[in-house]
Amino acid sequence: MTPSAHGSAAEPFGDRLHRLVVAKRSRLCVGLDPDIERIPENLRRAAVNDAADPNEGAALAIERFGQAVIDVVAPFAVAVKLQIAFYERWLSAGIGAFERNVRHARDRGLLVIADVKRGDIGSTAEAYAAAYLDPPPALDADAVTVNPFLGLDGVEPFLARCRQRGKGVFVLVRTSNPSARDIQDLSCEGEPLYLKVADLVARWGEGIRGASGWSSVGAVAGATYPDELRRIRSEMPWTPLLVPGIGAQGASVRDASGAFDTRGMGALVSSSRAILYPPGDGSMDAIAAAARVARDEIESACRSIA
């Protein structure tokens, strides 16, 4: 029987994630960053012909691409992380495609992380949390990414959905990009800012730990900074980590391995461009193969830890 990604409404996200990783023997999250310039030419052309205006054409093309990718990576991934910017690029038409790709991924038994990185004052954050984590007709994703810059009241509406609806949140702690240093590495009271943020996030998640021990409040920490990633893992032992940066951003699976605890648990490694746009013909077979290879490399790295 396929393990259920969505479980009961009350099952905490941290437990759901842990259970699926064990059942599926995968710690892979496939990142859906559907860039119109890079998707297969035949999809792009067909959609432009089928659509009434340019945004709708582009949105239709990325929707078809996203749907096909979801189908072929579903056996190998625990979760998909849909990067909303590549949908939002096409405004309302793109958001429609995003909604349908999210529902398709849920139907395929995948955990769905809406990579939205929202952050705003409390009353506004409430609107974002409702949009992405409330039941239909809202999006009802399993988890979202959020930005911590505004502090607790900007995160609290998301935490409420973790407590009440079994949802999850991944708060940015140390991002994978080169300029992450500009602000996240500033020295604050003797340690880099990102560790201060890690402490806050661990505290926010302390009361939302399930039977597995894992919190429903996770953190984003890039594999492109392996030393920082190790420090983050040790500072927040019960916080699931979402780890982007392998592949196109330059990190290896080995760089990501510091995200796991000594039993090889506690992290999802996310790969986007290296899976979506593999060298060669860009066929769905090549995408499936890239996902399988990534899954296997991550599992192998975890076995060597545990």
Next chain:
Amino acid sequence: MTPSAHGSAAEPFGDRLHRLVVAKRSRLCVGLDPDIERIPENLRRAAVNDAADPNEGAALAIERFGQAVIDVVAPFAVAVKLQIAFYERWLSAGIGAFERNVRHARDRGLLVIADVKRGDIGSTAEAYAAAYLDPPPALDADAVTVNPFLGLDGVEPFLARCRQRGKGVFVLVRTSNPSARDIQDLSCEGEPLYLKVADLVARWGEGIRGASGWSSVGAVAGATYPDELRRIRSEMPWTPLLVPGIGAQGASVRDASGAFDTRGMGALVSSSRAILYPPGDGSMDAIAAAARVARDEIESACRSIA
């Protein structure tokens, strides 16, 4: 003749903003936060009857509300700041309403600030910048708000539109919410983080100053922290400030006055809920009156400085 908000494509945003403030004798930005629970009952009911599904009904109601508000505040405001979360709450239907409200505000001669607070790694930020600041069929707003947590490469795609297309950006420096302290006030190398961010933002905007002296790269600084606001003004003398927090969030126009330079220039004061939801019958006349009063109070505060 009505001053043109949009000027020539090449006119820098900082100059456009300065010119309009002088011509219109207003430093008021009206914040559009269309909360379905608070808009007039008749609008809400009619839209639900006219629409095919719940998200479309809600989106139609806030679109009609937004359009009516834009019409009545246009004589008093220099800019409108559309808070996308209250549209995004209704997913693709809401973003459609957002697009049409933005275009309506432009048609009424207002500067349009898309309050999206996006922040992501460079390749992703490029998609956001294209969505909001590129020509139609993209949104083509005049300016956006962005989150600095990811550092320069997450902001650079927005800066490129400031340089090339006369667009503007307001980077979060010190937000108006109670939890702003959690991260923004952490002591970094002897000063609070928000001043480090202010320095970075001023540097990012240094090369994008127009003939007026004002940069096209602005900052968001809340009126709810008047002392911090004064420090920010003095640290970044050529950075236009977007100042939320008066009214529903508890600050007064007097609290906001530290955002202006000694000539009474350099800031837009943004009011949302106090204008959208005035005490009484919630009529458009009451909204117009609230906008006029806010405009007059701000102008009076500036005359007493200059």
